[in-house]
Each structure stands twice: as structure tokens, then as C-alpha cells.
Amino acid sequence: MALDSKDAHRLNDEEQDLYGLSAMLQCCSQVYCAVLKASLELNLFEIIAKEGGRYVSASEVASKLPSSSQHKDLASRIDRLLRLLASHSLLKCSVREKDDGVSERLYAVSPVGNYFVGGDNNGGLMTLFSSFSCHKALMDAWMNFKVAIIEEDTDLFKRRERSNMEQHF
Known part of the structure; x- marks a missing residue:
């Protein structure tokens, strides 16, 4: 409300x-x-x-x-x-x-x-999870979230090299 x-x-x-x-x-x-x-x-x-x-x-x-x-x-x-x-x-x-x-x-x-x-x-698990969630590639993707929402052909998790983000982790 x-x-x-x-x-x-x-x-x-x-x-x-x-x-x-x-x-x-x-x-x-x-x-x-x-x-x-x-x-x-x-x-x-x-x-x-x-x-x-x-x-x-x-x-x-x-x-x-x-x-x-x-x-x-x-x-x-x-x-x-x-x-x-x-x-x-x-x-x-x-x-x-x-x-x-x-x-x-x-x-x-x-x-x-x-x-x-x-x-x-x-502790190791949370440290790894934090490292993943703060990873530069993931942060870069989230910083371009608006573009991924508005532009039809944009894949939020694609990198400049056109490979899926999962390959970088």
C-alpha cells in the first residue's frame, strides 16, 4: 500500500x-x-x-x-x-x-x-556463498538488470564473450 x-x-x-x-x-x-x-x-x-x-x-x-x-x-x-x-x-x-x-x-x-x-x-559454506554472491561477474549482471528487463534480446547472464555466466564459476 x-x-x-x-x-x-x-x-x-x-x-x-x-x-x-x-x-x-x-x-x-x-x-x-x-x-x-x-x-x-x-x-x-x-x-x-x-x-x-x-x-x-x-x-x-x-x-x-x-x-x-x-x-x-x-x-x-x-x-x-x-x-x-x-x-x-x-x-x-x-x-x-x-x-x-x-x-x-x-x-x-x-x-x-x-x-x-x-x-x-x-563457516566454509557461508564464505563460499558470499564469495559467489559478491563475485564481479554476478554483480556486473545485476548492475545491468534494467537493460535485461527492457530489451527483449538481452540475456542478463551473458558476458561480453557471449558465454553463459555459469561457465565462469
């Missing part, structure tokens, strides 16, 4: 903000896909899970990455990834105040996030 302009005026500011935020998040789904893909490639779920349920900071996680990737902004960048994953319930997040009075976010793997940790808990 669509809202007409009269109904829109009946929404309070909090509801409008909530709906606006929801609409904005719908527009950013490719960001989530990219963050999840990068997190899996960096083994962030594995790193956090190895702490046995203990909440860890982004700087602790960053310190476990290869020395070749260490730089001054790494912990901050990792924290951004972890915050987004926590907002999608893949991680649990807590805040603590450090000795110097600065707040710091801490993360642990959530029950949903456990499916992205390798080992005996089907």
Missing part, C-alpha cells in the same frame, strides 16, 4: 527519520557486500573467533594482520568494517572506556557471524 502525501504528513519526525534511514540503507547494499567480501578475505571473523568469545578492539584485530599490511590508519579502517558488520548482526559490539578516558569499541563474533568462521560450524 502506497502512502499518499496526506499520510506522509501524519508521520512524526522519528518515523520519517527511520524510513529515510531504511531507504538509504537499501541504496547501499553493494557497500555491505564489499565490506563482507573484504572481511572474509582478511579473515577478520577467524581472527576475532580465535579469542574464544572475548571482545577485542579493532587495533587488536589489525595487529593480527600480516606485517606487510600494517599502517597508521589500519585500525581505524578495520573499525569501520567491524562497525558495519555489527550493524548487520554479524558481530556483537560493546564500548569500554580506556584509562585515558577515550571510548573504544570492542567486537565479538555473533551467532550469525559464526557461520562465517571456518571449521566445523558450516
Whole structure:
């Protein structure tokens, strides 16, 4: 059921903000896909899970990455990834105040996030599924979805080489 302009005026500011935020998040789904893909490639779920349920900071996680990737902004960048994953319930997040009075976010793997940790808990399956759903060939196909709907002779899953997408997986 669509809202007409009269109904829109009946929404309070909090509801409008909530709906606006929801609409904005719908527009950013490719960001989530990219963050999840990068997190899996960096083994962030594995790193956090190895702490046995203990909440860890982004700087602790960053310190476990290869020395070749260490730089001054790494912990901050990792924290951004972890915050987004926590907002999608893949991680649990807590805040603590450090000795110097600065707040710091801490993360642990959530029950949903456990499916992205390798080992005996089907983590490999979700990692593979995520890799498939975030694959460039599939993303390219979805980004041209409008053309496939409108143009009769367009096959959504054909590549420039004119071979079926399944052959690329």
C-alpha cells in the first residue's frame, strides 16, 4: 500500500527519520557486500573467533594482520568494517572506556557471524556463498538488470564473450 502525501504528513519526525534511514540503507547494499567480501578475505571473523568469545578492539584485530599490511590508519579502517558488520548482526559490539578516558569499541563474533568462521560450524559454506554472491561477474549482471528487463534480446547472464555466466564459476 502506497502512502499518499496526506499520510506522509501524519508521520512524526522519528518515523520519517527511520524510513529515510531504511531507504538509504537499501541504496547501499553493494557497500555491505564489499565490506563482507573484504572481511572474509582478511579473515577478520577467524581472527576475532580465535579469542574464544572475548571482545577485542579493532587495533587488536589489525595487529593480527600480516606485517606487510600494517599502517597508521589500519585500525581505524578495520573499525569501520567491524562497525558495519555489527550493524548487520554479524558481530556483537560493546564500548569500554580506556584509562585515558577515550571510548573504544570492542567486537565479538555473533551467532550469525559464526557461520562465517571456518571449521566445523558450516563457516566454509557461508564464505563460499558470499564469495559467489559478491563475485564481479554476478554483480556486473545485476548492475545491468534494467537493460535485461527492457530489451527483449538481452540475456542478463551473458558476458561480453557471449558465454553463459555459469561457465565462469
